Amino acid sequence: MKTLYDVQQLLKRFGIIVYMGKRLYDIELMKIELHRLHENGLMDKDEYLTAELILRREHRLELEKEAKNG
Template sequence: MNSLYDVQQVLKRFGIYVYVGSRLGDIELMAIELKNLYEARMIDEKTYQTSWLILKREHRIEEARDKSGEM
């Protein structure tokens, strides 16, 4: 697992589809859903940590993109 798409597939296994309308919003909601799955012991620690790191990286990329004025 190494991309945002992979994290989406983990969530999809549990019937969780995230679309807020902004990529940054999607990433933040995915992080919340991922945490809920982990706390409910639906996913293991390794999956949670890997997914969380991917979301954190993507969040940083999107914030940098927003600051530079790109769409």
């Protein structure tokens, strides 16, 4: 797992499809859903941490992009 798309596919395995219309909001909701899956024991720690790091990176990049574009 290396990209946001990979995290989306992971969530899709659990029947979770996220689309709010704004990439930043999508990432934030994916983090919430990912946390809930891990909290309920549906995914192992390594998979959770990898996905969480990807979402953190994407969130940071999206914030930087928004700040740059004004």
